[in-house]
Amino acid sequence: MARITDYRALRNYMDELGLFSMDLSLGRMQRLRDAAGAEGLPPVIHVVGTNGKGSTSTFIESLARAHGLKTGLFTSPHFVTPRERVRVNGRMLPREDWVRLAGIIINTPGGDELTYFEFQTALAMEAFRGAKVDVAVMEAGLGGRYDATNVYRPRLTVFTPVGLDHEKVLGGTLEAIATDKAGAMHPGGKAVTASQDSAVIEALQHRATEVGVPLSLCTELAEEPGGGLGLKGGHQRDNARLALAGWRLFAQQQGTRTDSAAEASGLARAFIPGRFQEGRIEGKTVFLDGAHNAHALRALAKTLRTECVRPQSIVFGCMADKDLDAMLPLLESMETERIILTRTDWDRAADPGELAHALGGRADAAPDIRTALNQALDGDGPILVCGSLYLLGDVYSVYPELLNP
Numbered sequence: 001m002a003r004i005t006d007y008r009a010l011r012n013y014m015d016e017l018g019l020f021s022m023d024l025s026l027g028r029m030q031r032l033r034d035a036a037g038a039e040g041l042p043p044v045i046h047v048v049g050t051n052g053k054g055s056t057s058t059f060i061e062s063l064a065r066a067h068g069l070k071t072g073l074f075t076s077p078h079f080v081t082p083r084e085r086v087r088v089n090g091r092m093l094p095r096e097d098w099v100r101l102a103g104i105i106i107n108t109p110g111g112d113e114l115t116y117f118e119f120q121t122a123l124a125m126e127a128f129r130g131a132k133v134d135v136a137v138m139e140a141g142l143g144g145r146y147d148a149t150n151v152y153r154p155r156l157t158v159f160t161p162v163g164l165d166h167e168k169v170l171g172g173t174l175e176a177i178a179t180d181k182a183g184a185m186h187p188g189g190k191a192v193t194a195s196q197d198s199a200v201i202e203a204l205q206h207r208a209t210e211v212g213v214p215l216s217l218c219t220e221l222a223e224e225p226g227g228g229l230g231l232k233g234g235h236q237r238d239n240a241r242l243a244l245a246g247w248r249l250f251a252q253q254q255g256t257r258t259d260s261a262a263e264a265s266g267l268a269r270a271f272i273p274g275r276f277q278e279g280r281i282e283g284k285t286v287f288l289d290g291a292h293n294a295h296a297l298r299a300l301a302k303t304l305r306t307e308c309v310r311p312q313s314i315v316f317g318c319m320a321d322k323d324l325d326a327m328l329p330l331l332e333s334m335e336t337e338r339i340i341l342t343r344t345d346w347d348r349a350a351d352p353g354e355l356a357h358a359l360g361g362r363a364d365a366a367p368d369i370r371t372a373l374n375q376a377l378d379g380d381g382p383i384l385v386c387g388s389l390y391l392l393g394d395v396y397s398v399y400p401e402l403l404n405p
Contacts, residue, residue: 004102004106005099006095007096007098007099009099010098010099010102013102014082014116014119014120017114017115017116018115019077024143024146024147025146026146026148026150026151028113028114028115029118029121029148029151030151031109031110031113032105032108032109032110032111032122033152035108035109035111036108036122041125041128041129042129042132042134042135042136043134043135043136043154043254044135044136044138044155044156045060045135045137045138045154045155045156045250046149046150046152046157047060047139047140048144048147048158048159048160048181048184049159049161049162049181050160050162050163050164050181050295051160051163051293051295051296051299052160052161052242053075053139053140053160054075054139054272054275055231055236055272055275056160056239056243057073057075057137057138057139058073058231058271058272059231059239059240059243059244059266059267059270060137060246060247061073061090061270062090062267062269062270063243063244063247063263063266064134064137064247064250064266065090065266066262066263066265066269067251067257067258067259067262067266069134069256070088070089070131070132070133071087071088071090071133071135071137072086072087072127072128072131073086073087073088073136073137074087074121074124074128074136074137074139075139076139076141077389077393079273079274079392079393079397079403080393080396080397080400080403082098082120083098084403085120085124086098086123088128093127097127098123101123101126101127101130102119105119105122105123105126115148117148118148121138121148125152136152138152138154140181140184143180144180144182144183145180145181145182145184146183147184150183153188153189154184154186155189155190155250155253155254156192156246156253157186157189157190157191157192157213158191158192159191159192159193159196159204160194160242161194161195161196161238162174162177162178162181162200163177163197163293163294163295164177164293164294164295164323174197174199174200175199175202175203178196178197178199178200178202178203178204179203179207181203182203182204182206182208185204185208185211185213185215186213187211187212187213188213189213190214190215190249190253191204191208192215192216192217192221192242192245193216193218193242194218194239195217195238216245216249218241218242218244218245218246220245221244221248221249222241222242222244222245222248223241225237225240225267227267228268229267229270230267230270230271231271231275231276232275232276232277232278232303233275233299233300233306234299234302234303234306235299235303236276240270244263244267247263247266273288273392273403274288274290274389274392275289276288276289276303276307277289277402279399279402281373281377281383281399284377284380284382285382285383286382286383286384287309287311287382287383287385288385288386288392288402289303289384289385289386289392290386290388290389290392291386292318292389293326293327294323294326297330297331297386300334300386301330301333304334309382309384310335310336310382311336311381311384312336312337312376312380312382312383313336313337313338313339313375313376313379313384314331314338314339314383314384314386315340315342315366315369315372315373315376315383315384315391316355316385316387316391317341317342317344317349317350317369317372317388317391318349318350318355318388318391319346319349319350319388319390320349320350320351322350324355324358327387328358328359331359332359334384336384337381338363338376338379339362339363339364340363340364340365340366340375341355341359341363341364341365341372342365342367342368342371342391343367343391344388344390344391344393344394345368346390349388349390352365352366352367353365369385369394369395369398370398373385373395373398
């Protein structure tokens with residue numbers, strides 16, 4: 001059994017677990033949950049879907065905090081440090097708390113068998129239990145039924161838009177992916193969904209009927225927010241509306257009073273890096289967006305138009321397992337003078353030379369993000385970096401100040 005003495009040792013332990021190592025089954029997490037017991041576990045809002053999970057989770061957490069609740073928020077992936085994934089009342093935990101919590105998890109029966117994501121999920125819930133939060137907002141990883149977050153039976157399941165992504169893991173059709181994500185619903189809970197493709201709605205409704213869960217459309221519970229939002233982009237209004245519907249449903253369950261002023265404040269104060277985030281690098285305007293599939297790229301292209309932003313250069317890099325046939329034409333359609341293709345330092349990253357070839361030579365290739373940004377900074381106009389949250393992580397590693405609001 002591993003003995004974690006300091007944060008460096010903990011990072012080494014997690015690295016050995018393997019960031020992309022996965023085993024989609026719930027046996028290990030269920031054993032740990034049963035061994036740890038249910039006493040003190042907070043009510044859970046579970047956010048599941050393909051696009052907008054991080055933003056929707058952030059909006060919900062901010063809404064709850066604006067109403068005076070003590071909150072826990074678990075999101076993924078991180079950009080620079082795993083500590084970004086677990087927050088109590090909006091703040092990362094100190095390194096010493098991570099070490100202490102890791103010791104609790106590893107010394108609980110089954111805790112030393114967990115995968116990377118399972119370990120962090122369990123650590124987050126132990127942190128929320130210890131902090132006595134009033135609500136834990138848990139963002140699912142990539143699935144639903146067998147996602148590690150799904151062992152903590154939620155009071156509320158929130159479904160963001162479901163699309164084709166991770167087909168090799170979840171299934172090659174929209175119906176298969178929706179069926180997997182629908183498995184996040186449990187008897188005794190409630191569920192709310194964003195607007196979805198008819199095949200997705202059918203899968204969600206089938207599961208809801210099967211387990212006796214009331215399923216609502218967010219448009220039935222909340223109007224489109226009228227004020228300013230902490231996150232930019234037209235699609236963020238959809239995420240905010242879903243979050244508002246989810247918050248109202250949860251507040252009703254808990255007997256918590258909700259009011260319009262606190263709702264407006266919560267939506268306006270929400271912040272998460274990498275969602276059409278505007279910043280400055282060496283005096284130049286840069287927009288950072290983690291759009292990582294065709295659905296998200298379409299939303300990004302629309303946001304560029306509605307926000308009247310025309311990037312002079314686009315720095316793009318993505319994972320090789322993405323639907324490049326759908327993504328690259330969308331990249332080409334964005335109005336820009338120059339596309340610079342690069343990669344992040346992960347084995348799954350697509351080769352920039354191969355991406356350039358697929359674009360018919362209408363783009364430049366750079367070996368890493370530093371080189372790509374140096375090329376883009378030669379121009380005078382704004383720069384857009386997109387295609388992968390891991391690529392944005394490389395940007396934040398070089399410019400960590402951009403992680404802050």
